[in-house]
Amino acid sequence: MKVEKICCIGAGYVGGPTMAVIALKWPEINVTVVDIDDDKIDMWNSDDLSQIPVYEPGLKDIIKQTRNKNLFFSKNIEKAIDESQMIFMAVNTPTKQTGKGAGMASDLTYIENSARTIASFANSHKIVIEKSTLPVRTAEKIKEILSESKNKFTFEVLSNPEFLAEGTAIQDLFKSDRVLIGGESTKTGQEAVQSLVEIYERWIPKTKILTVNVWSAELSKLASNAMLAQRISSINALSALCEVTGAKIDEVSNAIGYDHRIGDKFLKASPGFGGSCFKKDILNLVYLCQFYGLDEVAEFWLHVVKINDFQRERLAKKIDNYVSANNLNKEVGVLGWAFKKDTNDSRESSSIHITYSLLEKGYKVNIYDPKVSKNRIMEDINEVRNFKKTINPDLIIDNIIIHNSIKDLENSSLVLIVLTEWDEFKDLNKSKEDKIIFDFRNILEEKENIYRL
Ligand code: NAD
Ligand code: UGA
Secondary structure (H helix, E strand, O other), X not given: OOOOEEEEEOOOOOHHHHHHHHHHHOOOOEEEEEOOOHHHHHHHOOOOHHHOOOOOOOHHHHHHHHEOOOEEEEOOHHHHHHHOOEEEEOOOOOEOOOOOOOOXXXXXXXXXXXHHHHHHHOOOOEEEEEOOOOOOOHHHHHHHHHHOOOOOOOEEEEEOOOOOOOOOHHHHHHOOOOEEEEOOOOHHHHHHHHXXXXXXXXXXXXXXXXXXXXXXXXXXXXXXXXXXXXXXHHHHHHHHHHHHHOOOHHHHHHHHHOOOOXXXXXXXXXXXXXXXXXXXXXXXXXXXXXXOOOHHHHHHHHHHHHHHHHHHHHHHHHHHHHHHHOOOOOEEEEEOOOOOOOOOXXXXXXXXXXXXXXXXXXXXXEEEOOOOOHHHHHHHHHHHHHHHOOOOHHHHHHHEEEOOOHHHHHHHOOEEEEOOOOHHHHHHHHHOOOOEEEEOOOOOOOEOOEEEO
């Protein structure tokens, strides 16, 4: 099939950057990204490129080169679907909040609604691509919804999960470790796979484009995230043992990582993994295992999340123990709100949970992050409060102060806690002998007043 127009449903952290890269690599293809959130589309179309909704190094330049040439952000979902031969679905798949599987399974409302929208507006054969992370066998449900299309056009459903990490999204998209495409073994299924292979082949070596069956593609995405998160929980569990034995976690990580069978990536101890995906994807995997009666397997993966919660609470208690033992004021400065450096995303950031735990313990918390907005920080804290309801809402207003610069924050508190590894925090080493610094990202050199993990 000759692809002239591509549509992507979902203009978020995945839809925006992935489509920008496809548009850059394929000037002859028109790529339109649509979303139900009109404000988000306006932000993507903003003349001021600092207002685009996703902060990623390198993204602004690509948007500058492609936007309104062959990359469009549009509210007209019907037109974009109607005109495109290929439709990516990159909508959110959060953990279900109510109903069967609440708190564990993925909420497929957004993906199912997208499929319904495609079914209503498609006026020709379409290749529909799952870009979102989905439970294994979701393609079956999507096919069922598409088959109810009153127009009776044909559809091929492919799974093409995304492996980019935030903060390095553009370099990950340019040089993907692999591109995974799952399709049916039928003639039309394989033709659809080939059309998508051709898109990626323009910049990804053929040897890195893996074509598999749909269920393997869907499950490989959940499995990849589970394996990555498992390494972090393994090293964070060991960080607790280091603390009581006098071993140093970075030295242990380094020694382990030298074994080429283990490798040195994803062994950095931290205040716990954050981000919108690791926790939700593992819980989704746990739910799937339970669904198929594999309780021991479910229990194994659930512990990856439990250790993450343990690490956050352990570190909040460590601060509290220090403050109590030294008779200090219950006031701290939190450096970093994003779940990792080089992103404005704070979803599931450990900063939220550690700050909330300190508020519960009666602390005043000063916060600074170079990219996360004040509103976002307050929304994050209020969201946890509304879920746990363990503190009075007034307490949040009284005890949280958000600062505009690292200087302001430093002046505010004696005890500082580094929770995100932003490069600008590395300067804290230089002059801050009058401060007590807990560096839970191990970016500072150890000193008498600097405690690392
Ligand atoms: P996001 O919340 O940033 O973006 C999703 C967008 O989809 C939102 O803007 C939302 O308004 C829109 N949307 C929802 N329903 C819609 C509909 N019916 N029609 C049109 N638009 C609709 O989410 P994200 O971080 O981009 O993640 C999307 C998917 O990709 C998830 O399944 C996630 O697990 C997966 N993923 C995310 C990352 C990441 O780094 N964020 C990486 C790999 C995979
Ligand atoms: C992760 C995966 O790395 C991507 O491959 C995947 O596509 C994505 O999830 C997804 O499905 O959403 P992301 O969450 O953006 O990407 O970022 P990571 O670099 O994986 O970091 C996740 C969290 O783990 C961060 O809080 C980070 O600080 C923490 N981390 C990472 C550690 O604590 N230690 C490490 O060694 C590495």
